[in-house]
Amino acid sequence: xxxxxxxxxxxxxxxKIQVLEGLEAVRMRPGMYIGSxxxxxxxHLVYEIVDNAIDEALAGYCDHIEVVIEEGDVxxxxxxxxxxxxxxxxxxxxxxxxxxxxxxxxxxxxxxxGYKVSGxxxxxxxxxxxxxxxxxxxxxxxxxxxxxMEFSRGEKTKDMEIVGTTDRTGTVVRFHPDPEMFDExxxxxxxxxxxxxxxxxxxxxxxxxxxxxxxxxxxxxxxYYEGGIREFVTFINxxxxxxxxxxxxxxxxxEDATAEVAIQWNDGxxxxxxxxxxxxxxxxxxxxxxxxxxxxxxxxxxxGHKAKLLKDDDSLSGEDVREGITxxxxxxxxxxxxxxxxxxxxxxxxxxxxxxxxxxxKLDQFLEENPAVGKAIIDKAMTASRAREAAxxxxxxxxxxxxxxxxxxxxxxxxxNERDPSLCELYVVEGDSAAGSAIQGxxxxxxxxxxxxxxxxxxxxxxxxxxxxxDKLYPMIVALGAGIGQEFNIDKLRYHKIIIMADADVDGSxxxxxxxxxFFRYMRPLIxxxxxxxxxxxxxxxxxxxxxxxxxxxxxxxxxxxxLRGDNPNAKVDISRFxxxxxxxxxxxxxxxxxxxxxxxxxxxxxxAVKADEVFxxxxxxxxxxxxxxxxxxxxxxxxxxx
Numbered sequence: 019x020x021x022x023x024x025x026x027x028x029x030x031x032x033x034k035i036q037v038l039e040g041l042e043a044v045r046m047r048p049g050m051y052i053g054s055x056x057x058x059x060x061x062h063l064v065y066e067i068v069d070n071a072i073d074e075a076l077a078g079y080c081d082h083i084e085v086v087i088e089e090g091d092v093x094x095x096x097x098x099x100x101x102x103x104x105x106x107x108x109x110x111x112x113x114x115x116x117x118x119x120x121x122x123x124x125x126x127x128x129x130x131x132g133y134k135v136s137g138x139x140x141x142x143x144x145x146x147x148x149x150x151x152x153x154x155x156x157x158x159x160x161x162x163x164x165x166x167m168e169f170s171r172g173e174k175t176k177d178m179e180i181v182g183t184t185d186r187t188g189t190v191v192r193f194h195p196d197p198e199m200f201d202e203x204x205x206x207x208x209x210x211x212x213x214x215x216x217x218x219x220x221x222x223x224x225x226x227x228x229x230x231x232x233x234x235x236x237x238x239x240x241x242y243y244e245g246g247i248r249e250f251v252t253f254i255n256x257x258x259x260x261x262x263x264x265x266x267x268x269x270x271x272x273e274d275a276t277a278e279v280a281i282q283w284n285d286g287x288x289x290x291x292x293x294x295x296x297x298x299x300x301x302x303x304x305x306x307x308x309x310x311x312x313x314x315x316x317x318x319x320x321x322g323h324k325a326k327l328l329k330d331d332d333s334l335s336g337e338d339v340r341e342g343i344t345x346x347x348x349x350x351x352x353x354x355x356x357x358x359x360x361x362x363x364x365x366x367x368x369x370x371x372x373x374x375x376x377x378x379x380k381l382d383q384f385l386e387e388n389p390a391v392g393k394a395i396i397d398k399a400m401t402a403s404r405a406r407e408a409a410x411x412x413x414x415x416x417x418x419x420x421x422x423x424x425x426x427x428x429x430x431x432x433x434x435n436e437r438d439p440s441l442c443e444l445y446v447v448e449g450d451s452a453a454g455s456a457i458q459g460x461x462x463x464x465x466x467x468x469x470x471x472x473x474x475x476x477x478x479x480x481x482x483x484x485x486x487x488x489d490k491l492y493p494m495i496v497a498l499g500a501g502i503g504q505e506f507n508i509d510k511l512r513y514h515k516i517i518i519m520a521d522a523d524v525d526g527s528x529x530x531x532x533x534x535x536x537f538f539r540y541m542r543p544l545i546x547x548x549x550x551x552x553x554x555x556x557x558x559x560x561x562x563x564x565x566x567x568x569x570x571x572x573x574x575x576x577x578x579x580x581x582l583r584g585d586n587p588n589a590k591v592d593i594s595r596f597x598x599x600x601x602x603x604x605x606x607x608x609x610x611x612x613x614x615x616x617x618x619x620x621x622x623x624x625x626x627a628v629k630a631d632e633v634f635x636x637x638x639x640x641x642x643x644x645x646x647x648x649x650x651x652x653x654x655x656x657x658x659x660x661x
Contacts, residue, residue: 044122044149045172048199051146055200061209063150066143067095067191072217072297074099075224076350080188084227085214087205091194091232098188101160104178113178115158119148119169147193148172150200154193159184171196207237215241219253220297220348222246247280247346254292254344257635258284261342261398262391268380270372275351277373279310279380282344283398286635287405287481288539289340293347295354295364301546304357304364306349309373315339317378318399321385327396334399337504341402347373409483428493432457434466444497444513445553445612446470448520448529451600452607456519459604460612466513468497476532491536502540508547516544517619519553519611521598534622545624554618555599556610561592568610570618 044051052059052066064085074080080099088094103114110117122145148154149172158165164184168176195203207230218226218241230237243249248265261283268279293300293307300306315336322328349372355365385392427433430453436442444466447453453469460467475488485491485502495502499512518533520526530552537544544550556568558575562582569575575593583589599607611617 044146045199048150052150057202057206057209060195060200060203061205061213063147063193063195064093064095064205064210065213066147067093067193068214068217069297070143071095071097071099071189072221072224075221081223082225082227083214084229085210086229086231087207087210087235088192088231089233091203091205092192093194093205094190094192096188096190098186101158101187102156102189104158104160104165113167115156115165115167115178116174118144119154119156119167120172120174121145144191145172147191150196151193152196152198154191156192157181157190159186159188159190207235211237211239215239216250216299217297219243219247219250219346220294247278247348250292250346251280251282251344254290254346255282255284258286258344260284262394264391266381266384266391268376268384270376270380272368272372272375275349275368275372277306277369277376278346278348279373279377280346281314283342283395284344285398286342287402289337289343291340291343291345291347293364295349295356295366295369296351297348298354298356300356300362300364302363305367305370306347306364306373309370310345310347310377311336311340312370313374313377314381317381317385318396321382321392322396322399325389325392325396327393328400332400334396334403335406338399338403338406339395342398349373405481405483409481409486412483412486426496428468428496430469430471430493431497432462432467434462434464436464439512440514442466442513443515443517444468445517445519446494446533447599448526449598449600452519452521452598452602455600455602455604455607456612459606459608461608465612466497468493470494470529470533476535485536485540494536498541500541506541506543508543511544511549514549515551516549517551517553519555519599522555522557522596523598526598537622538624542624545622548621548623550622551619552622553611554620555602556596559594559596561594562589 048055048059052062068083068085071080071083074097075083080097082098084094084096086094086096102118105114106112107114107117110121148169152170153175154169156167156169162183162185163180164182165178166176166181167174167178197203207228211228214226214228218224223242223244223246225240225242227240228238245252248267251265265280265282268277270277291303291307291310293303293310295304295306315334318339319328319334322332322334323330328334349364349369351366351369353366357363357365385395434442441464443464445456445460446468447456448470450469450471453467456467470490475485475491486495497512498516500507500510516537518530520529534545534550537550554570556570557572558569560567560569560575560578560582565582567578567582569578579591579593582591596602599611602610609616
């Protein structure tokens, strides 16, 4: 371990717990502390408790964490760290264990000597989880004893007591999320498993187990990665073809900070950079990413000229050298400063300097020692540079032919009257017949219709120069008005709701996947800002007499059918399945799929960028075998497909 992760204190006791303020506001405004009261906030409770255990691992005292979903969606988190302090905390006169779980901002993370580096939210974690649980209990194994305490909705319900003896140290937390606080209280095992796997990658040598004990959902996974983020890069690239063997790993320390970087290029065209600060994902990047990008471009250009792989007047751009790269950047520091509305961007300028110096020294050394790899990387970047120039020419050609910047809209677009993007919706409709119904049925004040026809280009297998010249894609680019790739400017976007409306069949799913791949690879801010939706058309029409209803699922179909029969079980209810959007008349399409008062929309999100990248690569990439395996594995979840 580096100096940063050394044991910072031999004693972790009440003197290390510092109280800043009380706990009153959490239940009134839970979103301020866990982001939301939806499924993401529900799972965030688990992350907070696990983060506390990982802090013990960072300090060198914990090497195993277990996360269990028990029957009834009870969560149990067990670690083998030092155990939360149980002696009396001087400021309050209460056991430190009670203070940690009942007082906001009480923890060993405020310069009081508890931790040098912390991944948790500065002491709010344990108390916030307590405040938002209808019950919570803690067992601390410490000093040869087992200390037990119970809480409910932020309040202590049972004093701390010794309930047994033990020969180990650590903390066991069990809690149940408060149904009064959350939209739902059912945990998704895969969501927790993916997050825990990420944490295991980021903390080399830490073993994290996940287990689902609920009936019918039994599962178990154990994650242990001695190679840390090196194995993370290998995992991300598992369905891709590497340009060079092995992962390039770089690490360095400065005072109380450390930086790790792992990179590998593949033969794809997309940049995949994942960064973290104190194990917290920073999707908006920040100073650590800036330092990496600057150093990478500088080092590869210098090496290319030195090795005579680049002509004297040639220069590779940052975009060129990052084409096809998979990079994981992880920094750990004492006082992280997070910026942005979602606190997803690292603002510490010293991290830019540290990462820059680490990459400059270590990557230059690696390239000198591995000239074959260096040549493969430079060749890849030079090909990207030539393609970028071809894309520029294609873009200019498209601008001349189609009026990309002249305000001239494509023929397939029926625009709306409203000009405020926040009020405008663009329906991307599969097929001319469905588009015709949509145009007649829409509210033209704020709803625009763009017809798509045939199968569009699979951008997973194409560079930008092919995209600009594609007759299926450029109408989309022109209609949205924000450009693509590095030039994408969300401030120029003409619609803040982009709704994919395709049939509920295999062809419709393919169209949706192709469109989402395009948005994901070349207009990702659309998804990140929550502007992309999928329309949910009805599956069935039910009629009895003059009464007509529609159903969006088999369960809803059965319920409506029963309701229409009423007290007469033998009454005839006509049930027909919608074969496609094109067979709906304009009124039906408006009422079922387009009317904001009655429609259902599904927002497309990027909760897990690594998982999304993996799925798009599998479904739309060059490799056949991973796609075959994915289809075989997931075929059991596909029901009621009409071929």
